[in-house]
Amino acid sequence: MHASATPAQVAATTESPVVRRLLCAAAFVFLLVFLLLPLVAVFVEALRGGVGTYLAALVEPDAIAAIELTLLVAAISVPLNIVFGVCAAWCIAKFEFKGKSLLVTLIDLPFSVSPVIAGLIYVLLFGAAGWFGPWLAERDIQIVFAVPGIVLATIFVTLPFVARELIPVMQQSGTDDEEAALSLGASGWRTFLTVTLPNIKWGLLYGVLLCNARAMGEFGAVSVVSGHIRGFTNTMPLHVEILYNEYNFAAAFAVASLLAVLALVTLVLKTWLEARGGHVVSSLGRH
Amino acid sequence: MNTRALGSGWVRPSVIPGFGMTLGFTLAYLGLVVLIPLSAVVFRAAGLGWQDFLALATDGRTLAAVRLSFTTALMAAALNAVFGLLVAWVLVRYSFPGKRVLDAMVDLPFALPTAVAGIALTSLYAGNGWIGQFLEPLGIKVAYAPLGIVVALTFIGLPFVVRTVQPVLQDLDREVEEASATLGARRGRTFRTVILPVLGPALLTGFALAFARGVGEYGSVIFIAGNIPHVSEIAPLLIVIRLEEFNYAGATAVAVLMLAISFVILLLINLIQAWSRGRMERG
Numbered sequence: 338m339h340a341s342a343t344p345a346q347v348a349a350t351t352e353s354p355v356v357r358r359l360l361c362a363a364a365f366v367f368l369l370v371f372l373l374l375p376l377v378a379v380f381v382e383a384l385r386g387g388v389g390t391y392l393a394a395l396v397e398p399d400a401i402a403a404i405e406l407t408l409l410v411a412a413i414s415v416p417l418n419i420v421f422g423v424c425a426a427w428c429i430a431k432f433e434f435k436g437k438s439l440l441v442t443l444i445d446l447p448f449s450v451s452p453v454i455a456g457l458i459y460v461l462l463f464g465a466a467g468w469f470g471p472w473l474a475e476r477d478i479q480i481v482f483a484v485p486g487i488v489l490a491t492i493f494v495t496l497p498f499v500a501r502e503l504i505p506v507m508q509q510s511g512t513d514d515e516e517a518a519l520s521l522g523a524s525g526w527r528t529f530l531t532v533t534l535p536n537i538k539w540g541l542l543y544g545v546l547l548c549n550a551r552a553m554g555e556f557g558a559v560s561v562v563s564g565h566i567r568g569f570t571n572t573m574p575l576h577v578e579i580l581y582n583e584y585n586f587a588a589a590f591a592v593a594s595l596l597a598v599l600a601l602v603t604l605v606l607k608t609w610l611e612a613r614g615g616h617v618v619s620s621l622g623r624h
Numbered sequence: 625m626n627t628r629a630l631g632s633g634w635v636r637p638s639v640i641p642g643f644g645m646t647l648g649f650t651l652a653y654l655g656l657v658v659l660i661p662l663s664a665v666v667f668r669a670a671g672l673g674w675q676d677f678l679a680l681a682t683d684g685r686t687l688a689a690v691r692l693s694f695t696t697a698l699m700a701a702a703l704n705a706v707f708g709l710l711v712a713w714v715l716v717r718y719s720f721p722g723k724r725v726l727d728a729m730v731d732l733p734f735a736l737p738t739a740v741a742g743i744a745l746t747s748l749y750a751g752n753g754w755i756g757q758f759l760e761p762l763g764i765k766v767a768y769a770p771l772g773i774v775v776a777l778t779f780i781g782l783p784f785v786v787r788t789v790q791p792v793l794q795d796l797d798r799e800v801e802e803a804s805a806t807l808g809a810r811r812g813r814t815f816r817t818v819i820l821p822v823l824g825p826a827l828l829t830g831f832a833l834a835f836a837r838g839v840g841e842y843g844s845v846i847f848i849a850g851n852i853p854h855v856s857e858i859a860p861l862l863i864v865i866r867l868e869e870f871n872y873a874g875a876t877a878v879a880v881l882m883l884a885i886s887f888v889i890l891l892l893i894n895l896i897q898a899w900s901r902g903r904m905e906r907g
Contacts, residue, residue: 378747427646432636435634440651443654443659593744
């Protein structure tokens with residue numbers, strides 16, 4: 338767009354080299370202190386006791402149990418939120434109906450609720466003194482302070498991710514392709530699988546990536562419903578907290594470094610997906 | 625399913641199938657996971673009665689915690705508005721080596737689990753930490769003090785401002801700036817009178833999002849805050865403490881207070897957006 342601009346025009350719409358350098362320097366220092374240093378600190382603290390201590394902290398039975406639980410919770414909550422996200426995006430993007438904007442707002446609701454409150458609501462429902470508490474106790478079903486509660490709380494906090502990525506992608510691709518397939522006699526399912534899915538696959542992957550990162554890393558909501566039972570209801574972030582509060586810093590940072598690697602892998606994949614055009618910038622640019 | 629929708633009049637007729645099924649599933653899922661459980665808190669609070677609720681919500685420790693959560697979130701959001709704008713500006717307007725890496729790094733607070741951020745920031749700002757060792761002799765205490773909460777919330781909220789301002793800055797028509805410069809305005813004046821008004825709504829939205837997130841944030845804060853009642857105890861932590869005491873009424877009161885304030889913020893965000901959309905369409 339500015340290929341034709343004369344040097345004088347460019348000079349008029351940019352800052353002097355000194356100001357430019359100052360602005361860049363200020364931004365770099367800010368990002369260095371607030372983003373890079375915390376990340377580096379995780380790995381330095383994790384390896385402070387040597388590689389032997391580091392590895393020992395990761396293969397210890399409680400750490401393994403925490404890793405397994407984190408994977409299990411993500412393996413249940415992410416697919417459920419994918420199904421929800423695809424359904425929600427389908428009815429919102431492909432149809433016009435009254436109350437649509439209210440529905441979109443409600444889907445975003447979990448992002449505006451404190452994670453601690455997300456945990457609290459399930460304790461109020463399913464805890465010993467909750468609405469369904471006595472009914473569940475009679476039948477010997479445990480939801481809060483057990484895996485089902487952790488899964489529910491995780492589903493709550495990660496619910497909007499897939500839906501809000503897919504809605505703009507599906508809106509952008511419109512309904513022409515689907516209408517053509519249907520008029521040629523394809524069934525609804527076949528239309529979805531062969532026409533819609535290829536159109537939305539990158540956006541879907543993008544949503545799943547963010548959903549998974551949050552599901553594996555969620556702390557507040559899960560902490561309220563977990564009960565912190567070592568080896569049973571401790572996810573990786575909760576295990577980090579327990580180790581840290583026991584002043585076992587090397588082990589805490591060792592487990593934390595695994596989560597930091599997960600975050601870095603997420604960022605790399607995210608950048609790759611954005612380059613493939615898998616991300617339609619939503620009006621809020623919010624994740 | 626589609627014929628039924630055709631007859632009802634609230635949905636525009638379409639040859640695309642699956643409306644009833646997908647909308648039904650969406651509503652059922654949303655209702656079971658989000659709406660019914662959330663309404664449980666409100667019913668719980670209503671069951672307390674107005675008098676009891678007021679007594680619990682205006683208890684000194686509760687008010688101190690809620691005030692702390694909101695003031696620290698406000699300060700962090702303000703810091704992020706300034707530095708977020710700066711980072712967005714540098715990323716959009718200038719080119720330098722490693723720009724793509726830096727751009728990707730901005731999303732780190734979204735991707736890094738909050739507990740990890742919490743312990744990392746604490747180790748940096750503790751008295752013997754990389755940053756804390758320089759601040760402590762100056763009498764600035766960050767870790768285990770309210771200032772630490774601001775630092776943690778600034779980390780958490782940074783991407784909100786950058787990612788809302790960035791696309792607007794990218795779409796900004798440079799011809800307006802050129803016109804301003806041609807008319808003799810200096811660069812600083814052009815920024816104040818031409819660029820900043822256009823970025824205003826996005827900046828406000830980013831600020832509000834960072835603020836809303838900061839108010840409810842828990843994981844990154846509890847490690848660095850020190851958690852002293854009345855001094856550095858945030859509202860979400862007080863909910864957890866009340867729950868651990870099996871004081872469900874107390875926990876509910878704090879939660880409803882926070883939900884009410886968050887609801888107002890959400891309303892405000894929507895108003896800002898509606899207003900900026902209207903302004904764009906008029907202009």
